[in-house]
Amino acid sequence: MNTTSEIPHRAGYVAVVGRPNVGKSTLVNALVGAKVSIVSPRPQTTRHRLLGIATFQDGQILLVDTPGLHSSGKRAMNRYMNRAARGALMEVQAAVLVIEAGQWREEDGLAYQALAEAGVPCILVINKTDRIKDKGELLPFIAKVTEGRDFIAVHPVAARKQDGLRPLVASMLAALPESPPLYGEDEITDRSERFLAGELVREQLMLRLGEEVPYSTTVEIERFEEDGNLLRIGAVIWVEREGQKPIVIGKGGERLKEIGAGARTAMEKLFGRKVFLELWCRVREGWSDDEAALKRFGYAE
The missing domain is CATH 3.40.50.300 (P-loop containing nucleotide triphosphate hydrolases)
Incomplete structure (x- = not known):
């Protein structure tokens, strides 16, 4: 201050x-x-x-x-x-x-x-x-x-x-009122590392997939465990149609590996520690137009 x-x-x-x-x-x-x-x-x-x-x-x-x-x-x-x-x-x-x-x-x-x-x-x-x-x-x-x-x-x-x-x-x-700080000096967001991990995987989907597929994907973090200075993270990439799954995975799993490598690098930079990341791709038909699915995947007010 x-x-x-x-x-x-x-x-x-x-x-x-x-x-x-x-x-x-x-x-x-x-x-x-x-x-x-x-x-x-x-x-x-x-x-x-x-x-x-x-x-x-x-x-x-x-x-x-x-x-x-x-x-x-x-x-x-x-x-x-x-x-x-x-x-x-x-x-x-x-x-x-x-x-x-x-x-x-x-x-x-x-x-x-x-x-x-x-x-x-x-x-x-x-x-x-x-x-x-x-x-x-x-x-x-x-x-x-x-x-x-x-x-x-x-x-x-x-x-x-x-x-x-x-x-x-x-x-x-x-434009702001006089006030003491509302958060600690070293805080940068109100979101958890778990949430940010999911977003960093989704960022790789936006960067690496073709025109329409990224908008049909979302990411759910199934496992987020601290093991000393190591973070063990398991994430599911959800798509809307069966035909989208091989696009995300790629030939011989190469694209999924690239997505994982990019996300892991970004996580390690943001979190300041080593990350072990596992990714899976699964299908949930029409999830982006399903209110119940949206709530499950964290899209809630």
Whole structure:
């Protein structure tokens, strides 16, 4: 905590909201300084609300990473993700609307409308500015997207390169109440290692599988045991159709081995210890449109 009396310590919750694939989780990880949210180039990689704890000298920002708000998709999973994103707005002091530099789509408007209806003070973050070759295009774009919309601050950033984050942090802290830290200085998330292990396996599925299959998969951790400095983890990759199982496993089990190796490496880096990981692939027909299955696999408010 800051010991100078001139700068009060602030702490509170900030929802990170936006359409799929604008870089919300990348931004959360950059602010926290550790990988608490999985990232892939695919939309809807984030399926859960997740808290990232960013601690600074004069404040603590509790970042609520949310699934991307989207208008398409009628399945139970899509409804769950939209509920999770909108529900996050009920318990925060401020919000960040993340959009992609040079783009304003219908779903960006949907996300802004959800924030306006919730009455949450909102900061606009224009991400991926490193992809804009002519930076002179940014000012007209900012003028266009802010016209008729109420933002307490606007920040162009490149979260992947950690550019523009300091001014953003200052704006976020200014929107929060004076408060002592709400979590310990060394805490980075409210989620368990067991939950994070499942997410890291799912990240590998998003990165390594073809177009549609990743959206039909989920991960269930069946075993999570500490053996001295070793973690023994057993995980089931669930798919929706029998024909998807050989795609996940690959010829001679090679793809499943690659998924396991990538996930294990990420776990060891995050958890700071050795990991023994076993993976299985099983079929549960239509799980993503089955409310009971969603609850079993941890998709619950």
